Amino acid sequence: MRIYGASSEETLRARRLLTDWAGEGYLTKAQYQVLEQETVFELRTTNIFLRLVLFLFTLISVGATAGLFFVVFLSRPSEQTAGVFFLIFAAVCYAAAEVAVSKARLYRYGIEEALAVCSVGFLCAGMQAALFSGSHFSPRPDAAQFLVPAAGAVFSLWIWHRFGFSYAFLAAMIFVPFLPGYWTASHSEQRLMVAAFYAAGLASVAAVRSRHRFDYLDEGYSVVEAMLWLGIYVAINLQLSSLNILSFNLLVRSWGGIRASAEFAKPFYWGTWVVIWLLPPIILARGFRQKDRFVIAVGAIAATLTLVCNKPYLGWPRHTWDPILLGILLTAVAVLIRRWLAQGPGGIRHGFTAARLSGKDKHWMNVGSNVLGLVSPQSITPEPQTSNAGVHFGGGHSGGGGASSDF
């Protein structure tokens, strides 16, 4: 069912590994040149920057074409008519994505990706407009409206399965929290349903990926499994809204997170508190056992979020020095693990090492240090606290590592 041939994708993976190994000096230049000839693939690929730009311009072209169609051929269409045409656009976009891959052999090229994304968007807009026009003004929306996010989730899953785009799976996951609202008014039940959906997905992925431990599909499944673990954690943690992260806050608030302790029944509330402490070690154990980078990362994120959310959960006041303690803890953990690994024979313990083995790690470090070095001073500068402030910091600009902030 996958649109790309397994041999093509595995060859592409082999080529990337060869490039990495040659860059790290594990292969000589002569060996690389010989082996490169044996990993020729017929797919048309591009680099990440052109991919992003091609994605952007495909979105612009498709969106403008649809808009132009409505303006030129349909003046003031009814919602049903517009919906039908949206569904036609969805079909056309999907067909174009298929053709772009099967005929032009595009692989992660931006164009076929944007077409697939547009097809999901048009499908949802079309179903909403064609089947439920006018119901969004109704005080009690039609219960059958769950079909729209359900169709979005199913179609996104299909796109992921067919093309292998991990973000299509993420889109499917984002559609899921919109479903339970049509079935129950209880926020605790909604959260449990979402967590159950993700857990079912996790069980399926875990069962399937064991067959692909050493082939090209493993990385894709790894990303998906990590996203599902994170999804379960976010669904269960009722205090994520206490984090002062604007965009994340908006998402969580829209899901009733802000009402945390007041709204949920006590057994449910304290049950979730237990689960947010249990999940990080489970995720980390799974990640380390599978040697899965993405799952380990999600385990670490979940562990950090649990530490940060614990006080709000217990109703304890936050202190200004809490981040200092968190920082010391994170640094100490990193240093201790590194030292412990380094003291093993050859710097390896239980199959893990702190040494760099791939050029990709160095590349990501360079990119990260450039970007985060510019961004972080602004993001860590605190907002003024008027209640306690004899002296107050303010704003914080990127200049001077926050040195342009006002007290």
Next chain:
Amino acid sequence: MTGPENELFMTILARLEQWKQQSEISPEQHAYLAGLSRGEPFSLFLELNVLLYAGVLAFVAGLGWTVSTWSEQLGDVLVLTVLSTILATCFWYCFSRAPAWSPAETPAPNPIFDYVLYLGGLVWSVELVYVEKRFNVLSGRLDFPLLATAILFFFLAYRFDNRFVLSLGLSSLAGWFGLTISRWSGSQEAVYRQDALLYCLLVSVGGAILQRRGLKPHFFETYLNIVANVLFWALLSGVFNREGYGLWFLALFIACAASLAWGLRRRQFVFVAYAAVYGYVGVSSMFLRGVSGETAILGYFVVTGVAMLVLLVQIGRRFGGPA
């Protein structure tokens, strides 16, 4: 059949075995590379670095928050003593453990070295602003401390070969030029645009000279990326002017051409992307000035969007394999 059951399908492990049998790689190479493919050993290098970075960031955030909230209760002496002690410890650690200076890329002497230096740089910033705001040493003028901070960060970045601190230095210098994001939408836009252009000129010329002289030439990419973004934002803000935008548009056109040429010549496709996106925004703003009809606007986006796609696909075909 397109699945792994396909007879043409060969995992990397099977390929390595085949290459060993064909004597294209040695048995030792085979053992090592097969191990790497299976995640044996599995490197936690990136994860531990991210953990260290997050730890430093959380620590400094907490430090700044605590100082700003409790400075009166704690007293200036205690606050300054603590900050100065951390600062002195960080710099002592770095200067005492750093290898001899080399103009070439130099690896850090140990894995935590870069983060100790970064911590020192951030604590320096916190302490500097605290001193200035509490004691008003420079009568509220933060431009001198910003310049001094930028110079210090550049010195530290070049001494210890640290990109984190280089980025801090570049952002401090931008701050000195009055180029902070919150000010960008202010009324004195023309003045800030000039500041931005001056900043770009200084950083690009400085970076080029240092690169030509062989002083940490690997930093040049960082300079170029920052300069490109600041320059394009500045030029675009000029193009968006209601009057007198012609010169800015010409400058944007030249900058896009230069960015495109540089990106293609050096195979650094991020500059091709800059040229495409910033250029498209500028050209669209010019063409759509005064156009009000929906059909014309949408028609413009259809035609130009497709044209950009065709152009970029041609560039991709000719130059842009996976980086």
